[in-house]
Structure formats: C-alpha cells, structure tokens
Amino acid sequence: MMLASPQRRGELAALLVVLGVLVLLPIGRSSELPVLVAALVGLGLLVRYRSSLLSDAGLRLILILFACYWLPIVFSGFAAVAPAKTWMTALETLRFLPLAVFVAWALRRAEVWPAVHVSIAAICGLWLVDAWIQYLTGNSLGGAPEAERLAGIFGAGNLKLGPVLATLAPFLLLVARERTGRLGLLLAFVALLIPILLAGSRAAWLSYALVCVVFAWRETRDFRRFLPLLIGVLLGVAFSIGMAWRGSAGFGARIERSLLALQGTSAAIDDASAGRLSIWQTAYAMIRAHPLTGVGARGFRYDYPQHAAPGDRFVDARTGVGASHAHQVVLEVLSETGLVGFLFWTLGVTVAIRAWRRARPAQRARAFAPGLALVAMCFPLNTHLAFYSAWWGLFFWWLLALFTAALAAAAQQADGDAANHRGGADQHAP
Template identity: 30%
Template sequence: MRDLLPWTLIRRPSTLAALTVLLTCVPQDQADQTSAVHVTMADVASVVLIAATAVFLVTGRASLPRRAVVVAPLVIAATIATLASPDMGTSLPGHIRYLQVFVLIPLAVLVTLRERIDAWLVGGALVAAAAVQGAVGCYQVFTGTGASYGGERVRAVGTFGALDVMGMATVVSFGAIILLGTGLTTRGRPRIAAFTGAGLLAVPLVLSLSRGTWVAMACAALVMLVMYSMRTAARVVMVMSAVAVLLVLGLGVGSDTIGQRLASITSSVTEPDRSVSDRYDLWQAAEGMWVDHPLTGVGPRRFAALRDSYAPTGLSSGSDTEDPVNGYQRQPLLSPHNMYLLVLSEQGVVGLAAFAFLFGALVLWSVIRRGLVITGLLTWVIVDFAYADIGGAPTLVTATVLGVALSWSAGGWS
C-alpha cells in the first residue's frame, strides 16, 4: 500500500503550494526575525515546491506554457543589476530572494495548478490562512494583546507580531478577495457562505489599522464589482462611503481610533504624520539613487547601505514596535516601503520596465479571460506595492498569489 502523503504530493503537487501558504501562519522566533537572514518553515516548503516542480519539468511530467516567458525579463534585469553592482556579495542574496518571489514560486505554482481542484486547494489554503490570522488578530484586540498603537495594544497583527505589522492584513485581504469573488460568481448557499466569510474577514482587516491595506482592498473590491455590475458597484460605493463618514465622525463603540486612522488617509499629503513623513523621505532617497544610477540601479539589497547618503536629515533612525511577545523594539528603516521605487533604485529603469511588463501582462490576460478573483488579487498587489515592498513570511503568500494569477492567465485551469 502506497504511503498516503508521498502519493498525494505526486498526484497533487499543488499540496506543496497550499502548504507553503499555511506554514506562513506558524509564529517565528523573535531572534530569527531580527537576524539579517532568516529561513522560515514556509521558506523550506517553498524550496521543496520549487525542487518538486523542477523534477516534474525535467522528467517530462509537466511543461511550461508559452506565456511563462513573461517572467524572463525579470530574470535578465535582476541578473544585470547584480552583475553591475559594486557589492555583489550584498546583492547576490537580494537577487536570489527577488527571483524566489517573482519568478520561481510563481512558475512552480503555475506548473502545479493542473486542474480546477488544484486551484480550489490553493485558494482554500489562502482562505484558511486568512481565517486563522483574522481570528488571532481579533483575539489580540479584544484581549489587549495586540501591537501597540497610540500607547495601547489595540492593533491586530495575527501570528506575525509587531515586527511584521502588515502581515496579517495582507493574508486576510487575499482571503477576503477570494470569498468576495466567489460570492459574486456563485448562487444559493455558496454565495451566502462566501459573502458571510468576506464580511467576517472585514473585521480583522479594519482592526489591523493598516491604512494602505484599506485602500488596496477598496480598489480591489471596486474593480471586481465593476467587472460584475456597474449598478451593483455604484450601490456598494454609496453604502461604504456612508460607513466611512460615520467612522470618521467617531460614531459607534470603539471607533475613535479607526475613525482617526481613516481620516489620516486624506491628510497624509497635506499634514503627514511621522510614519508617512519618514516614508516620503525614504522615497526621496530611492529617487536619488536612481538619478545617480539610472539604468541598472545601485544593485539588489543595497538600498539600506546607501540610505543615509541620500535621505534627508529629518529621517528617523527607525520605527518603534511593541507587542507582548517581542516587547519593545526599534526597527531600522531599510527599504523605501514602495516596491516600484525599490526596484527602480536597485535595478534601474531596466528592472522597473521588466517589473511593469509582468504585471501589465497579467492584468491584461486576467481581464480578457474575465477572471474576477484574479483581477481583484492583482489589483490589491499593484496598489499595495505603492506603499509596501517584499519582506517577511507574507511575501511568500504574495508570490503564491502571483503564481495563481499566472496559471489562470496561461489558461492552465478554468
């Protein structure tokens, strides 16, 4: 009798992709998170996924569709930037990480998603991870054990802790988008269940106090609703606008913090708070690096080393984080917190052009194929990258999502 797990992996290698997503929920050791290079259980699972995919390709059990070539420019651009880097020792690990997230994992997911059941397996893992993170996040807020915000532990961060404050919001957003899209494209009890699940996930998403995530989720939901029905989209926008106004006015129990956070979105340009001001300074530093190295950038993972040479003097030395597990820590600001500016500063216009080509192609193909969920996921990632970049375990979830989008765009399942 065959051993069940190996046989399952051979028959359904998408199990490894689902496992990569689920393992991101395993809490990391504090010392491991603060080290320069750390490997998580999810990283190990992703390596096994990539290795298994390589075996399938070499043995002829699977093949890459022609549209997989869309990632080739990323490989070329990142390699050129690494070879041109003045410090290849620093750039090489960044090169490997970049390819892991945007090339290797997406291609592995593309290969393993052979049938619709594989897509449901990975999608189910994304929703399950979102449910776990959301439940932990809500518990943290209601028990006062979340991350510190305004001197109180009222911020939901899930199992990722204060050291990765946007991790929970990222995973929960993906789950909510999948459930929202499922609700829009189904009927009967599945629709009710999907909408109920999406509504429940909205709670921890709000409690994350992540302004950028709220904006990305709103954009993704709006795009999906417009694709589904313009009339429905208009009605939902009116209702959500009214809810936002109520929150801003501070009506309702416990809404003061949420309302203030929501109101700060519109004031981030005219009256930015400290975190937003630091982000603008980091963006300025990234722009300066690109001006001096326009074609191939300063080299992968070299932004941190050159930051102080380009950043304004008013930039903070780091951001304060605190939670019951990790305690108080001051995290250094080692990236521009903008994926586009990170690529532009470290890989130049060559790297940014390759990056834009990938996402442009994925969006175009998903819209042509009327992929409601896929378009929503891509919209979220594209908007999110305007104020965030790669880092931490949730990045592997984003990489898996890109693989699902690539698989759908290539017509691997329908």
C-alpha cells in the same frame, strides 16, 4: 470504501505543499520548507520538460514573468552599492522559478480549482477569526496585539496582518459569494473590514477598498446600479471607522495622524505618512544618481544615508544604514534596479494582462481571485512592502504562481475536454 489511487494521493500531496506555503507564512521562515520541497520537484519538472519550455504556453508565461522579475536583479548587481547583498538576493530568488513550475503542475487539472479557492478562503477565514478573538479578548494564536494595532496570528513583532488579509480578501469574498450568495458576500465584507481597519496599515485599507470596488462592479456591471452600491459600501465603511475610532485608542491615533496631511505642509504630510515622504524624496535622489541599473536589489538601506536630508529620522548613526526599502513599488524598482528594472516590470505587467485577455472564460474564473489579489498587492497608487525581500517576495510569487497556473496550457486542455464532453452529450440527448 475504495482507496484513492496513487495518482490522486500524489495530487493531494502536491496541493498540500502549495497550501503549506500560505499556512506557514505567519511563522517566521518556516514557509521555506514547503517552498524547498516544491522547488526540488519543480527543478525535476524543468529538467523533464526542458524540450517544451518554449512551446508550452503555461511554462512560457512562467519563464517570461520570472525573467522580468529576476533579470533586473542580475543587471543591478554589476554596479550595486552592496554587491554581496544583491548577488545573494539574485541567488535566493532563483527558487521562485521552480516553485511556480511546481504550482502549475500541481494545479494542472481544472477540477482541483474549487478546492484551491475554498482552502485559501478557509485559511484566511481562520486568521480572521483569530484576529476577531484578539480584538475581543486581547489574545490570539500570535499572542497579544501591538500597542496601536491588531497583529493576529502574525504577532506584535510582525505587523503584516492588514496587508495579508487585504491581499487575500478576493478569495474569501469570492467563495462567500459563490456558496452563500449576496448575503454571504456582505457578511464576509464586514468580517474582513473591522480587522483590516484595526490592523492599522493604511496601505491595507486602500488595497481592501480596491478589492471592494471591483466586487461591487462585478455584482452590478452597470454604472446606474454600481454607484448606489458603492455609496452604500462607503457609508458602511464610514460607520465602521466611526465605531472603531470610538472603541480603539490606537486606531484613533492612526486616523488623527493621517488627518495631519490636510494641513498641506511638507512636514505635516511627512508626519501623516509616518516618514514616507522623506523616504520617497531620498529614493528619488537615488534614482537620479543611479538611473540605469539602480543601487542594486536590496541595496536601498546601504545607499540611503548618502542621499538623505540632514537629520533624517531613518538614518542610523551607529550602523550607517537607512530605511530598508522605498515603501512604494515603482520607486523600489527604479531605485534598486533602475530604468532597466522598470522596463522589465512594465513588460511583465503587459504580458500578464495579455495572457488574461486571451484566456477563456473558465480560465479567467480560476484566475480572478489570484489576479485581483495581485492587483491589490501591486496597485501603484499606494505604499508597499518590499517586493525584492524574502518574505513579501515569496508571497508575491506564490500568488503569481497561482495566477499563471490558472492560465496554464494544461488547464486550457481540461476546459477543451470538458466542452467536448458536453457537446457530445448534447448530440446524444433526446
């Protein structure tokens, strides 16, 4: 048996570091260890290739997207309500740039991408099996579930199972479709649906619904076929909701609380949204008071009591702070980084979409799963975790790094080489 070359062993080690970030996400801040390794190597790569930072399309895309995320934090620091917190956030988020550069380097060969998709799907699948075991037995690797929700491997004190599964769903659905056809896609859809519903995050429900709509269109690409398939999916979801409602008191409580919104009053909508309406109203007041650069990244909780209505449930009289973030990405960006941040984020979204539209079919195929995951994560008509926080921000940038790596210049070259190879073979074919 031939041993793998040093180059192949290095590529495998780099891939394991990239995947290690995801594997360790449920375990506190331990995911920062592979991030540290990746960032150190990424810094070395930045120094080594500093002369080509602007000429290399892949590096240029990473730099632009990072600037659109990081510069608003810096600008918000000059008028921040909690300057120390904002400047520390600016320093901490610097690690995302070399992380993205490392990911682009680690996944520079087109040939590794099938293994990347399968590995991420497998990790998501293991978490899914663990969630099913918790549902059926009351225990999992993360211990017992929370009173009203499945928590899975993340544990009852860290209720992120629903948002993470919904965000990673494109990888599992894509691999199931490619490896086992439409039947596998249907089984993967059902396997994901129940744990996401029982995890109790209504934002995750909407994210997963968006992913399913995109996959339904991908399967049909024709409105006359798409509509019946979508109706079938909705009926399946309705049936699953009914079964979960009967089988889980916690899930039933979440549904009944959501139905309060049908009463139409502000108080009912606020209760149905778990107080989100109060948070959004306070965020709007912050935006009006700090329109240009916001209250400062991660300064939301410190300025919250100054704008909250009397008796606001999120104001802690003992600590003098309020809700931790705006729970909605547009309001988070506007309240914490102001109009400057909103313009930068809009520019970043525009640049990412243009990069996707200009990409070759093979690049789009690689970028489909991380791209759809980002859309599900950032879809503005939803509620969200904090994008400037250490944990969700890292998950966001890990996915963004995968997306940019799929569209990187090195991958373009690999596609071109493969096309040339095929063309040469065709010319010599009998």
